[in-house]
Amino acid sequence: MLGVLQRLGHTTLSGFAKLGRANVFMLQVLSGSLEIVIRPRLLIQQMYVVGVLSILLIGLSGFFVGMVLGLQGYNVLSDFGAEESLGVMIAASLVRELGPVVTALLFSGRAGSALTAEIGLMKTTEQLSGMEMMAVDPLRRVIAPRFYAGFFSMPLLAALFSFIGIYGGYFVGVGLLGVDEGSFWSQMQAAIDFKEDIVNGVIKSLVFGVIVTWIAVFEGYDATPTSEGVSRATTRSVVYSAFAVLGSDFVLTALMFGD
Amino acid sequence: MNREKDVIVSIRGLVFSRGQRRIFDGVDMDIRRGSVTAIMGPSGTGKTTLLKLIGGQLRPQAGTILVDGKEVPRLSRGQLYQLRKRMGMLFQTGALLTDLNVFENVAFPLREHTRLPESMIRTLVLMKLEAVGLRGARDLMPAQLSGGMARRVALARAIALDPMMILYDEPFTGQDPISMGVLIKLIKTLNEALGLTSIVVSHDVQETASISDYIYVISEGKVVGQGTPAELEETDSPWVRQFLNGLPDGPVPFHYQAPDYEKDLLEC
Numbered sequence: 282m283l284g285v286l287q288r289l290g291h292t293t294l295s296g297f298a299k300l301g302r303a304n305v306f307m308l309q310v311l312s313g314s315l316e317i318v319i320r321p322r323l324l325i326q327q328m329y330v331v332g333v334l335s336i337l338l339i340g341l342s343g344f345f346v347g348m349v350l351g352l353q354g355y356n357v358l359s360d361f362g363a364e365e366s367l368g369v370m371i372a373a374s375l376v377r378e379l380g381p382v383v384t385a386l387l388f389s390g391r392a393g394s395a396l397t398a399e400i401g402l403m404k405t406t407e408q409l410s411g412m413e414m415m416a417v418d419p420l421r422r423v424i425a426p427r428f429y430a431g432f433f434s435m436p437l438l439a440a441l442f443s444f445i446g447i448y449g450g451y452f453v454g455v456g457l458l459g460v461d462e463g464s465f466w467s468q469m470q471a472a473i474d475f476k477e478d479i480v481n482g483v484i485k486s487l488v489f490g491v492i493v494t495w496i497a498v499f500e501g502y503d504a505t506p507t508s509e510g511v512s513r514a515t516t517r518s519v520v521y522s523a524f525a526v527l528g529s530d531f532v533l534t535a536l537m538f539g540d
Numbered sequence: 541m542n543r544e545k546d547v548i549v550s551i552r553g554l555v556f557s558r559g560q561r562r563i564f565d566g567v568d569m570d571i572r573r574g575s576v577t578a579i580m581g582p583s584g585t586g587k588t589t590l591l592k593l594i595g596g597q598l599r600p601q602a603g604t605i606l607v608d609g610k611e612v613p614r615l616s617r618g619q620l621y622q623l624r625k626r627m628g629m630l631f632q633t634g635a636l637l638t639d640l641n642v643f644e645n646v647a648f649p650l651r652e653h654t655r656l657p658e659s660m661i662r663t664l665v666l667m668k669l670e671a672v673g674l675r676g677a678r679d680l681m682p683a684q685l686s687g688g689m690a691r692r693v694a695l696a697r698a699i700a701l702d703p704m705m706i707l708y709d710e711p712f713t714g715q716d717p718i719s720m721g722v723l724i725k726l727i728k729t730l731n732e733a734l735g736l737t738s739i740v741v742s743h744d745v746q747e748t749a750s751i752s753d754y755i756y757v758i759s760e761g762k763v764v765g766q767g768t769p770a771e772l773e774e775t776d777s778p779w780v781r782q783f784l785n786g787l788p789d790g791p792v793p794f795h796y797q798a799p800d801y802e803k804d805l806l807e808c
Contacts, residue, residue: 402638403638406633406635406638407631407632407633407635408635408636408637408638410597410631410635411629411631411635411636411637411694412637413597413624414595414597414624414627414628414629415624415625415648415649415652415697416621416622416624416625416649416652416653417648417649417652417653418621422652
């Protein structure tokens, strides 16, 4: 009994300690932000690794998700004779929810895990320590560019996901199932509101970008410097990101569309 | 000569614990400018920790560490970074940046800390690589280097900013005899040619002793022996004698603490 309590207390305390470390870490990274203004090349390099290399995955996934939305939406809407609204349905679900959320989940699997493993390995092989001894702050030189690359890439990738997804839905709905093209686009144009739908979607993807990259770089930086430690950190990075994204999505949705 | 000026690293009453374990318990050390000083001791006595304390990556619980007259644990971040620019550290693994090639690794500190034109950086990098005999390896990636070569590249990088002092962390571990010989020669010649001060942490007794001007032997948080290599040969401490000669049994017993052998076998 006492052992259970002890373990519970220990887990809670170390959880809070980690949260504290994560926050201090983030503040230090943010205070090193100037580096990416002085040397934009570092950021561009990372944007390529984190963002550009994710485009194929995000684009393909977006296309398939859009096609599924087209099929499922058509089935339901045609029962009510409302298949002209297919465009609205697809666009709204993508821009409001699926775009940011699915992109964030894919992004954490593709780029987040890679960031964690890379930084964790740099720590294990004493590269971070070595930089410190060369009077180079690894938080500025290594972490800050990677964090900002994730932060800037996420909304762009989410936008790409929604854009391609809409064409996936168009391909199935209009191309294969014969929904009227004019009403597909015009209803979408009339019903999707810039502020209500698009801005909120962008805000979501920005928040998810911060969450996913923060978790990824912190888990790497905080990893136990052994091969087992890095592998665990990588798993944690993806798992925590998924939880954090889905959880905060609920909160954000409640705040944005709850009334 | 003025003693204050002569000593580059001065450690007094150093106490450092990690968790419950006390790693240093009142260590005093003086490292003379221009010398090669070896710090030896069994594995796990915190020799690497000592280098990290000197480099300011860790802070002691008590005691002072003066490096070139500056008290390291008290320095602000900025001052510490200024000091580190004048120190090189050679990590056990080399700690080369794996995404940069040999040339860029050596150029790294120059690019980070100076605004030199590209042609000047090229000249400097090639000079440093020539000093360690790896000018021809400039285009290789760290993964293509052998362990000894990686350490030599790391050494070229450590001297890129012309430091006043280099800290070597186990430079000989896991080296074949040839690359060990190369590293021994490099440490000695670089120390003389560049007017450096070298601190070599190691448990390779013979190799380290052959280039050291002064040796500290630490064990269980204390300095248990010190002196020039010749003085240590004559030591009357049985522990130091066992360590330096690599005897299997002595004050450090061959057997890990265990209950009586006979009883242990007959039990059950």
